[in-house]
Structure formats: C-alpha cells, structure tokens
Amino acid sequence: MKHIDFYLDFISPYAYLAFEHLPQALEGLSYSVDYRPVLLGAVIRHHGQLGPAEIPVKRSWTYRHVMWLGHAHGIPIDMPATHPYNPLPHLRLALAASGAAHTSRLLTETLFREVWRGGAEAADPARLAALQARLAPALAPDDAAVKARLKANTEEALARGVFGVPAFVVDEQLFWGFDSLPALRAYLQGDPWFAGPQWRDADQRPSALAPAAPRA
Structure with a gap:
C-alpha cells in the first residue's frame, strides 16, 4: 500500500476540489493519506512567485475555472464572499484540533466546506469562533506549538519540492494540481512509464533563462 502526503491550504479552491475528488479519482486503489496543512503564501514567496489572485486577469480566470x-x-x-482572505485561523485551527502535523479526512472536510460552500465570509470572526467551539473548544489555535507545527509542515513541503497546492508526494515523487490526479492514479497503479526517461529525465536539459533567486 502506497502512502500519500497531501499538502493543502484552505485558501486554495484547487486544493478543495482535489480533496473532494480524491476518493473518486483513486477509487479501487489501496493507499493511505496524511492531509498536511501548509501556508501557501509562504510557499509562493519562497519561490519568488505571485499568487493567482495577485494577477487580475489570472484571478478572473482562476475563479471561473x-x-x-x-x-x-x-x-x-x-466562492467565499471575500477571496483571497487570511487562511491562518483555519490552518491553525485544523492543527490545534488534530493535535498532530496532519489532519483527518473528516476534520479537513469540515474546514474546506466551511470555506468553499455557502458563499459566506470565510474570515468572519463569529463564524471562526463557532467553528472553534465545534472543533477545538479547549485548545488555542494561536498556541506556540500549533504555530510551530504549521511552520514545520510548510518547511517540510518546501524541502520536498512543493511549489503550490494541492501537492501530493508519494515515494518522494511530486504531483501538483487538481489535474495531476490521473497521473497520481497511474503511478499508484504501477504504470512503468514513470520509470522511463520521459518522466525521469524531462527536466534534465539546460535552460536559456536565468533562475529566479528564492525570496527570504
């Protein structure tokens, strides 16, 4: 049985869609999953990128897509009433409620659906307080240990080559995006193509572009 680390941020609609579609996309296969919240903004900044919502025409396409x-x-x-919004409360709440670096499918589903169903204001303080009362009434999402857990998850994701979410890592092979789910399924099924040069050596060639320096 293969194990998948699923890196996600609740701010990402593609991560939400991938989460919802994962059981269907991998139906019939034997696998386990750890859902690992990360701060997408930190991942994007590390790689010197702009988020889709920071480019007006890309923002319009992304939401329609x-x-x-x-x-x-x-x-x-x-769509939430405001987007993008600050996802830190949801990320920290998820990790506070789980008590670990990963979250259960049920907990992850609860938080994703809180953001991506109903069209309400995701960052509304009253809604966040009600959500905390349901999921972790005795825990403090702003606790130093919870913050450290989120930072460690994000650093781990970066160390494994993650540059956006949703990202799936299995056998240290990275699959990115909602549209990578068919490839992930094929890999889990043992498709020999992934052992061949088209997968292994696709990036092993010089580039005419100067690499961008990672941001601090």
Whole structure:
C-alpha cells in the first residue's frame, strides 16, 4: 500500500476540489493519506512567485475555472464572499484540533466546506469562533506549538519540492494540481512509464533563462 502526503491550504479552491475528488479519482486503489496543512503564501514567496489572485486577469480566470471544474465534476463549490482572505485561523485551527502535523479526512472536510460552500465570509470572526467551539473548544489555535507545527509542515513541503497546492508526494515523487490526479492514479497503479526517461529525465536539459533567486 502506497502512502500519500497531501499538502493543502484552505485558501486554495484547487486544493478543495482535489480533496473532494480524491476518493473518486483513486477509487479501487489501496493507499493511505496524511492531509498536511501548509501556508501557501509562504510557499509562493519562497519561490519568488505571485499568487493567482495577485494577477487580475489570472484571478478572473482562476475563479471561473474552479467554478467550471466543480460543475464538470459534480462538486458543490461557492466562492467565499471575500477571496483571497487570511487562511491562518483555519490552518491553525485544523492543527490545534488534530493535535498532530496532519489532519483527518473528516476534520479537513469540515474546514474546506466551511470555506468553499455557502458563499459566506470565510474570515468572519463569529463564524471562526463557532467553528472553534465545534472543533477545538479547549485548545488555542494561536498556541506556540500549533504555530510551530504549521511552520514545520510548510518547511517540510518546501524541502520536498512543493511549489503550490494541492501537492501530493508519494515515494518522494511530486504531483501538483487538481489535474495531476490521473497521473497520481497511474503511478499508484504501477504504470512503468514513470520509470522511463520521459518522466525521469524531462527536466534534465539546460535552460536559456536565468533562475529566479528564492525570496527570504
């Protein structure tokens, strides 16, 4: 049985869609999953990138695209009243409620659906307080240990080559994005193509572009 580390941030509609679609995409296969919250903003900054929502025309396309993907795959999705928003409370709450570096499927589902269903304000203080009362009434999401857990998850993801979410790591092979789920399935099924040069050596050639320096 293969193990998958699923790196996610609740701010990402693609991570939400991938989470919802994962059981169908991998139906019939034997695997285990750890859901690992990370701070997408830190990942993006590390690689010197802009987020999709920071580029106006890309923001418009992204929101329309995720609405289409939800429609095409039968996944309920509503844009939050404000997006992007600050996902730190949801990320820290998830890790506080789990008491570990990863979260259960049920806990992850609860938080994703809180953001991506209903069209409400994801960062509304009253909604966040009610969510904490449901999930972790006796725990402090701002506790130093919880913050350290989120930082460690994010650093681990970066060390494994993660540059965005959703990201799936299995056997130290990285699959990125909602549209990588068919490739992930093929890999888990043992498709020999992944042992060949088209996968292994695709990036082993010089580039005419100067690499961007990672941001501090």
